[in-house]
Amino acid sequence: MSDHPMYALSEEHQAIREAVRAICDAKVAPFAAEVDEEARYPREAAEALRSADFHAPHVPEAYGGAGADALATVLVIEEIARADVSASLIPAVNKLGSLPLMIGGSEDLKKKYLGRLAAGEGFSYCLSEPDAGSDAANQKTRAVRDGDAWILNGTKRWISNAGESEFYTVLATTDPDARSKGISAFVVEKSDAGVSFGAPEKKLGIKGSPTREVYFDNVRIPGDRIIGEEGKGFEYAMQTLDHTRVTIAAQAVGVAQGALDYALGYAQERQQFGKAIADFQGLQFLLADMGMKVEAARQLTYAAAGRSERGDADLTFFGAAAKCFASDVAMEVTTNAVQVLGGYGYTRDYPVERMMRDAKITQIYEGTNQVQRIVMARQLLAGVQSTL
Ligand SMILES: Cc1cc2nc3c(=O)[nH]c(=O)nc-3n(C[C@H](O)[C@H](O)[C@H](O)COP(=O)(O)OP(=O)(O)OC[C@H]3O[C@@H](n4cnc5c(N)ncnc54)[C@H](O)[C@@H]3O)c2cc1C
Numbered sequence: 019m020s021d022h023p024m025y026a027l028s029e030e031h032q033a034i035r036e037a038v039r040a041i042c043d044a045k046v047a048p049f050a051a052e053v054d055e056e057a058r059y060p061r062e063a064a065e066a067l068r069s070a071d072f073h074a075p076h077v078p079e080a081y082g083g084a085g086a087d088a089l090a091t092v093l094v095i096e097e098i099a100r101a102d103v104s105a106s107l108i109p110a111v112n113k114l115g116s117l118p119l120m121i122g123g124s125e126d127l128k129k130k131y132l133g134r135l136a137a138g139e140g141f142s143y144c145l146s147e148p149d150a151g152s153d154a155a156n157q158k159t160r161a162v163r164d165g166d167a168w169i170l171n172g173t174k175r176w177i178s179n180a181g182e183s184e185f186y187t188v189l190a191t192t193d194p195d196a197r198s199k200g201i202s203a204f205v206v207e208k209s210d211a212g213v214s215f216g217a218p219e220k221k222l223g224i225k226g227s228p229t230r231e232v233y234f235d236n237v238r239i240p241g242d243r244i245i246g247e248e249g250k251g252f253e254y255a256m257q258t259l260d261h262t263r264v265t266i267a268a269q270a271v272g273v274a275q276g277a278l279d280y281a282l283g284y285a286q287e288r289q290q291f292g293k294a295i296a297d298f299q300g301l302q303f304l305l306a307d308m309g310m311k312v313e314a315a316r317q318l319t320y321a322a323a324g325r326s327e328r329g330d331a332d333l334t335f336f337g338a339a340a341k342c343f344a345s346d347v348a349m350e351v352t353t354n355a356v357q358v359l360g361g362y363g364y365t366r367d368y369p370v371e372r373m374m375r376d377a378k379i380t381q382i383y384e385g386t387n388q389v390q391r392i393v394m395a396r397q398l399l400a401g402v403q404s405t406l
Contacts, residue, residue: 027089027320034086035093041066042101050102053226054372057218059182060226063105067098068138074112078120081132088261088326092268092319099272100279103376104226106272108140110265111179111227114384115141117258118187118203122246131185131205140183144174144206144232145255152389155198155252159234161190166241168204170212170234176383180230181215184208188234189251196249203251205243212237223375260337261326263384267319267340270348270380274312277355277373281305284359284368301358308351315344330405335397342390345380352377 027035045066053060067073076091077083086094091113099106116135119128135141150156159172170190177186186206193200206213216231245254282305285296295301322340325333352374356363363370381387 027093031090031093034090035097037070038072038094038097039100041070041072042097046098046105047101050104050226051366051369051372053102053104054223054376055366057220057225059228060102060105060108063098063102064108067105067108071136072098073108073138074116074135074141075109076113077116077132077136081128081136083132083136088264089320089323092264092323095265095268096272096275096316096319099269100276102226103269103273103373103379104224106269107178107224107227110262110269111143111183112141113265114143114178114258114262115183115185115187117261118143118245118251118254119205121257122203122250122254123205124242124246127205127242127245135185139185140179141185141187142177142179142183142232143255143258144177144186144188146176147173148175152386154255155201157189157191157201159188159190160194161192161202161204163192163241164238167238168241168244170204170206170237170239172234174232174234176219176229177232178227178229178383180232181208181218181228186213186232187245187255188232189255190234192248198252199249201252201255202248203245203254204239205245206234206237206239210237210239222378223372224379259384260334263337263341263390264319264322264326266380266384267315267322267337267344270341270344270377271312271316271319273373273377273380274308274315274344274348274351277352277370277377278305278308278312280368280370280373281308281355281358284362288359295358304354304358308354311347312351315340315347319344325405332397332402332405335394335402335404338385338390338393338397341380341384342387342394345377345387348377348380349374 046063049062071084075084075086079085095106161168161170188204188206192202212235214233219229288295319340322336325336355370
């Protein structure tokens with residue numbers, strides 16, 4: 019028999035959860051309402067996460083990072099999202115932005131940028147465009163070779179943490195006739211001449227994470243900033259999403275747990291008809307369903323994280339399934355948490371309405387849940403079997 023705990027978190031993973039939770043209790047949760055109300059970047063959280071090496075935990079130790087595995091990274095993101103989804107985008111976006119580089123980049127390029135990411139400079143991911151949403155291969159941003167350099171022109175839309183991040187993985191077409199096979203990936207720096215940003219979008223939720231357009235106006239970058247091979251960018255971008263959809267699932271589990279925790283406490287305090295509302299079976303059944311679904315979403319997410327770490331063949335299915343299921347659960351559970359609080363839940367005096375608004379994005383980004391279902395169906399019909 020192995021001494022590894024059977025189907026349970028290891029002591030190391032549990033310790034990571036406790037460490038992140040302590041930081042979130044002290045430095046993330048107390049500012050979450052203010053960050054949302056003022057739609058400002060969660061500076062306190064960013065600073066605390068950076069000091070504890072939780073801002074980009076996935077960066078390997080060889081590049082100066084914390085070297086967290088996929089499950090540990092999920093635990094970090096889940097715990098932050100439990101306190102404030104906006105702040106959880108810091109480690110999530112840093113992984114999303116840098117994973118194409120980790121997957122396809124040269125050793126020199128990885129050394130150049132991953133160390134700076136580990137030291138605290140952010141990394142965003144620029145795939146979406148005005149006409150390239152679900153149809154992500156419909157890239158209009160163009161990269162043209164000019165001697166030893168590349169020149170980029172185009173507009174990216176909906177870029178998370180744009181302006182805050184120093185580095186950007188930018189997908190651009192190098193051969194417009196070849197569609198997805200003509201797309202390449204590049205590292206662009208915020209300080210490169212010709213890079214600029216649109217006004218922050220006015221959003222329903224995750225108001226602490228700036229979402230902006232990014233413009234490239236004749237941005238000239240050195241030839242060695244291409245990630246891996248020309249024409250392989252779309253492949254790196256899609257492989258990245260297989261892994262990072264698991265981190266969106268983690269955000270969803272976290273916010274759902276945060277809402278459930280609050281609803282449980284409230285239901286035991288609030289009195290109606292001379293007793294706590296938690297004594298009414300009608301409400302108990304609601305709470306039971308919430309707890310059951312959060313736990314099912316968590317188990318699927320952790321199972322997907324294992325596949326991400328090992329690079330299993332069924333990761334594509336599991337990443338999509340975890341993201342889709344957990345985000346649908348997050349929407350349902352946060353909405354029901356508002357219901358548990360009645361009229362109070364509908365106000366900003368209580369955190370559950372923020373959680374409900376924040377949960378919605380997990381059904382939309384990194385591929386809408388319709389797209390996740392397309393991905394899952396393709397995998398099933400191709401006969402991909404579960405590795406368990
Ligand atoms: C706050 C926020 C942050 C984001 N951050 C980033 C980021 O950092 N980097 C980045 O690159 N992108 C980012 N995105 C973009 C996000 O991934 C896209 O918004 C998403 O993929 C959907 O694209 P779209 O908005 O163009 O919707 P569309 O593709 O126009 O979809 C509209 C509707 O049509 C449905 N639909 C489309 N095609 C199909 C189909 N084939 N079958 C069934 N239904 C379909 C969709 O599910 C959706 O319901 C972000 C978006 C938001 C809102």
